[in-house]
Amino acid sequence: MMSAIVTTDLPRGKVSNRIRLGVLLPTIIVGIPLIVFVLYPLVQILGRSFSTRDGFGFGNYAAMLGNERFVRITYNSVDMTLTSTVLAVVLAYVFAYAIQRSTLPARGLFRMIAVLPLFAPSLVQAQGLVLLFGRNGIINRTFGLGIDIYGYWGIVIASVLYVFPYAFLILSAALAVADARLYESAQMLGASKWRAFRTVTLPATRYGIAAAVFVCFTLVITDFGNPMVIGGDYTVLASEVYNQVIGQANFEMGSVIGMVLLIPAAIAAITEKYISARQHALISEQSKPLIPRPDRTRDTLLGLVVGMISVAIVAVMAVVVFASFVHLWPYRMDFSLRHYAFDVQNGIQPLWNSIWISLMAAGVGVVVVTAAAYVVEKFASPATRLLYFLAILPAAVPGMVLGLGYILAFNNPSNPVYAIYGTLFIIAVANVYYYHAQGFLISSTSMKQISNRFDEASATLGGGRFHTFVKVTLPLMLPTIVGVAVFFFMRSMVTLSAVIFLVTPHTQVAAVSVLYLQDRGATNQAAAFSVCIVATVVVALLAARLLLNIFGYRKMPLIR
Amino acid sequence: MTAFMFSKHSALRHLLAGVAFSAAMGMAVAQADDITVYTSYEEDEIAAFLKRAKEDLPDLNVNVLRLSTGDLHARILAEADNPQHDVIWGWAVTSMIDPRIGELIEVYEPANIERVPAKFRDKDGKWFATTGYMAAFCVNKEVLEKKGLPMPTSWEDLLNPVYKGEVVMPNPASSGTGYLMVSSILQEKGEEEGWKFLQGLDKNIAQYIKSGSRPCNAASEGEFAIGASFALRAIKNIQSGYPVAMVIPAEGAGNELEANALVAASKNKDAAKRFLDWTISDNAVKGYYDWKEIVTVTGGSMPENFKEAGLPEDISSVLWDMDFAWSAENRQRILERWQRELER
Numbered sequence: 001m002m003s004a005i006v007t008t009d010l011p012r013g014k015v016s017n018r019i020r021l022g023v024l025l026p027t028i029i030v031g032i033p034l035i036v037f038v039l040y041p042l043v044q045i046l047g048r049s050f051s052t053r054d055g056f057g058f059g060n061y062a063a064m065l066g067n068e069r070f071v072r073i074t075y076n077s078v079d080m081t082l083t084s085t086v087l088a089v090v091l092a093y094v095f096a097y098a099i100q101r102s103t104l105p106a107r108g109l110f111r112m113i114a115v116l117p118l119f120a121p122s123l124v125q126a127q128g129l130v131l132l133f134g135r136n137g138i139i140n141r142t143f144g145l146g147i148d149i150y151g152y153w154g155i156v157i158a159s160v161l162y163v164f165p166y167a168f169l170i171l172s173a174a175l176a177v178a179d180a181r182l183y184e185s186a187q188m189l190g191a192s193k194w195r196a197f198r199t200v201t202l203p204a205t206r207y208g209i210a211a212a213v214f215v216c217f218t219l220v221i222t223d224f225g226n227p228m229v230i231g232g233d234y235t236v237l238a239s240e241v242y243n244q245v246i247g248q249a250n251f252e253m254g255s256v257i258g259m260v261l262l263i264p265a266a267i268a269a270i271t272e273k274y275i276s277a278r279q280h281a282l283i284s285e286q287s288k289p290l291i292p293r294p295d296r297t298r299d300t301l302l303g304l305v306v307g308m309i310s311v312a313i314v315a316v317m318a319v320v321v322f323a324s325f326v327h328l329w330p331y332r333m334d335f336s337l338r339h340y341a342f343d344v345q346n347g348i349q350p351l352w353n354s355i356w357i358s359l360m361a362a363g364v365g366v367v368v369v370t371a372a373a374y375v376v377e378k379f380a381s382p383a384t385r386l387l388y389f390l391a392i393l394p395a396a397v398p399g400m401v402l403g404l405g406y407i408l409a410f411n412n413p414s415n416p417v418y419a420i421y422g423t424l425f426i427i428a429v430a431n432v433y434y435y436h437a438q439g440f441l442i443s444s445t446s447m448k449q450i451s452n453r454f455d456e457a458s459a460t461l462g463g464g465r466f467h468t469f470v471k472v473t474l475p476l477m478l479p480t481i482v483g484v485a486v487f488f489f490m491r492s493m494v495t496l497s498a499v500i501f502l503v504t505p506h507t508q509v510a511a512v513s514v515l516y517l518q519d520r521g522a523t524n525q526a527a528a529f530s531v532c533i534v535a536t537v538v539v540a541l542l543a544a545r546l547l548l549n550i551f552g553y554r555k556m557p558l559i560r
Numbered sequence: 561m562t563a564f565m566f567s568k569h570s571a572l573r574h575l576l577a578g579v580a581f582s583a584a585m586g587m588a589v590a591q592a593d594d595i596t597v598y599t600s601y602e603e604d605e606i607a608a609f610l611k612r613a614k615e616d617l618p619d620l621n622v623n624v625l626r627l628s629t630g631d632l633h634a635r636i637l638a639e640a641d642n643p644q645h646d647v648i649w650g651w652a653v654t655s656m657i658d659p660r661i662g663e664l665i666e667v668y669e670p671a672n673i674e675r676v677p678a679k680f681r682d683k684d685g686k687w688f689a690t691t692g693y694m695a696a697f698c699v700n701k702e703v704l705e706k707k708g709l710p711m712p713t714s715w716e717d718l719l720n721p722v723y724k725g726e727v728v729m730p731n732p733a734s735s736g737t738g739y740l741m742v743s744s745i746l747q748e749k750g751e752e753e754g755w756k757f758l759q760g761l762d763k764n765i766a767q768y769i770k771s772g773s774r775p776c777n778a779a780s781e782g783e784f785a786i787g788a789s790f791a792l793r794a795i796k797n798i799q800s801g802y803p804v805a806m807v808i809p810a811e812g813a814g815n816e817l818e819a820n821a822l823v824a825a826s827k828n829k830d831a832a833k834r835f836l837d838w839t840i841s842d843n844a845v846k847g848y849y850d851w852k853e854i855v856t857v858t859g860g861s862m863p864e865n866f867k868e869a870g871l872p873e874d875i876s877s878v879l880w881d882m883d884f885a886w887s888a889e890n891r892q893r894i895l896e897r898w899q900r901e902l903e904r
Contacts, residue, residue: 069903130783135782135783135784136703136781136782141782148725150767232766232767233767233768243734250634250638328800328801328802330782331702331782331801332801343604344603344606347607504623504625505623505624506623516603520602520603520771520773520774520777521773521776521778521781522777523781
């Protein structure tokens with residue numbers, strides 16, 4: 001904003017033109033890749049959904065809507081997603097409340113457990129649930145029960161576990177800030193604790209709740225890993241896109257379902273942005289931070305819920321680890337390393353591919369989002385509004401839709417990007433742009449916090465803009481850069497959605513291997529592959545933590 | 561800290577160099593002796609066969625895309641304008657003789673083609689079948705005992721209401737194993753009776769599964785009592801120690817041959833032909849006998865553990881005499897009806 005004002009205040013003429021170009025050029029340079037890798041694929045998929053045998057038209061949409069099975073699948077998706085979202089947000093709220101507003105012991109440990117599912121591909125939840133609650137899973141075998149987990153409730157429980165950390169992180173942030181004065185007033189006015197919660201806490205966190213609802217809704221409705229493993233014959237839209245595109249190579253129908261998925265996701269993302277913009281106004285400079293006081297009844301109740309959720313999360317992950325190390329699940333439970341031999345045709349190569357892709361995504365991602373955040377902050381002009389929109393647009397795009405867009409846009413020899421099509425690099429690029437919005441927001445928040453005065457000081461001392469950026473801004477941003485790199489690395493290691501349509505026989509990635517192994521029923525090997533992914537992510541996190549600690553950033557959170 | 565990270569911009573330069581390097585690495589696509597093979601062989605079969613191929617053709621890099629038979633069918637047709645592969649390997653004859661596929665493959669008779677009996681070859685010389693597989697049930701003995709269920713011996717037995725929710729079978733639209741089951745039932749019983757049978761069977765089916773091997777694996781792990789699958793999966797799972805029995809349906813086991821062909825649009829035909837020659841070499845045939853219940857090429861014998869699992873030495877005695885031409889001609893019609901009436 002500042003630069004924009006400066007520009008208009010300058011006398012018109014040569015100087016202003018030069019400045020205007022100087023302001024616009026970085027915007028254009030940073031904007032072009034966003035147009036190529038986000039906007040263009042989306043336009044392609046939109047076009048493809050309207051392309052029919054007899055030209056352009058609504059034929060594909062009409063065919064879908066007239067198909068009884070498709071209508072049923074759509075209903076299945078919405079039904080399952082709503083249930084999962086409500087459950088996940090309610091449970092995550094209680095959990096986050098316990099972490100932020102109670103004196104429960106070991107809150108740090110519980111916080112780590114809450115984010116554990118982020119370290120694994122989405123379908124690991126379903127894997128674990130089948131091992132525990134399958135018709136011949138541990139629970140049924142041990143207690144002689146007849147629980148049948150396949151279908152609706154299987155998908156719901158797996159989805160709740162999968163999106164729990166996302167909801168928890170958002171709600172935890174919303175509950176972290178509170179004005180103690182409001183609670184003091186409530187107490188003085190004789191309000192019960194429950195009433196204070198209803199009239200103070202809940203309204204103050206309504207934006208966080210809304211954001212969590214939308215994020216969970218989008219994640220669940222577009223996830224196909226869990227439904228494929230545990231859904232049985234309960235088909236949902238996301239697995240149908242997968243079947244239409246991978247199975248039947250029907251890109252038109254895949255595109256139509258992709259557009260159908262894009263609509264709720266886009267509405268969710270826009271509403272979330274709108275709502276979260278209002279969040280900040282709640283805390284003023286006079287606010288007094290709330291320090292939770294001990295309360296035995298409250299803490300016991302919260303402890304019970306937190307304990308149960310934690311046991312569920314840990315048990316599902318632990319049983320996968322366990323199954324990967326036994327000789328023959330569920331008949332010979334003696335220790336064996338044979339599932340780690342990976343005697344499938346590509347062996348362990350997909351894990352290396354994933355690591356390499358994630359490193360590239362981390363490297364490219366840091367450069368891309370830092371540049372975008374820097375340009376939006378320091379070269380403000382009307383054009384940066386557009387840039388900002390493009391930078392956060394991917395938040396509204398389901399991964400599978402973006403991936404499908406990449407096939408349609410770039411699997412075409414006349415497109416220059418075709419040169420990297422079918423390589424590991426394009427998978428890394430897809431991951432960078434799929435997670436661009438979050439990376440960009442982390443970067444730009446941190447950039448805002450670095451006072452402009454540093455820039456001014458540097459400029460006064462004769463440093464050029466680039467010099468200032470490299471010598472002042474970048475070093476101050478080091479912890480953020482590490483955080484962004486970790487973010488891209490972690491997500492690229494576990495994501496299925498954006499990459500599923502881009503993998504080729506020689507660019508297979510680890511999360512997709514887990515899906516394939518599980519899909520043909522090689523349970524133990526699929527578990528072993530999942531364990532390798534989780535181990536890689538944990539090692540990377542520990543390395544980043546160590547790096548930050550060495551440089552004195554002990555407080556800097558790595559997972560967001 | 562500043563000095564460490566960004567002295568003379570070197571770190572930034574390294575990062576940029578890294579990005580450029582990554583891009584260059586990514587661009588190194590298909591080289592001369594790099595072929596792409598589409599197949600519906602099982603993952604573990606592919607691994608075993610390719611290990612042997614590597615011994616004989618160390619300089620040939622074989623990239624494999626493995627998809628279920630029906631999925632691969634759709635994929636090849638969808639890519640018809642710009643095929644991405646050089647060879648079709650181990651893929652259902654029923655799919656291969658689709659005339660639309662016929663247009664995409666070209667005549668090639670590999671060295672020593674006479675090793676494959678003429679009845680397993682295309683009369684125009686476009687494809688040859690080296691292996692095949694047959695339907696079989698994987699029955700979990702532990703589950704049967706626990707639930708007091710009888711051991712089934714035929715498709716007809718599976719109609720018994722006691723098996724409700726205990727049977728899983730492959731989805732014929734995506735799985736070749738699933739299609740050969742449906743097709744053989746329609747051939748054995750006649751269309752009218754056959755569809756009635758499938759409707760009745762549907763009442764006992766817990767899930768239609770996309771893959772042909774997963775029903776057996778699910779039954780082996782005790783998730784369901786009976787998994788309709790193919791014989792080799794049953795044999796391998798018995799060998800692994802699962803409490804399963806292999807049951808060959810008494811009506812005669814539906815079966816399918818797996819054929820190989822050269823893709824007409826291949827940009828790398830010499831390498832593709834070398835690979836096809838290899839598929840009927842001694843070493844390849846040895847691999848087939850270890851892994852396939854049906855091998856058309858002579859040069860090996862059935863391993864002991866196949867017989868122990870219940871496979872007769874003369875396998876033709878338990879096979880239904882499939883009319884592959886009928887299966888192929890009616891494939892689309894049958895699958896459409898199946899999807900309309902039975903897909904969930």
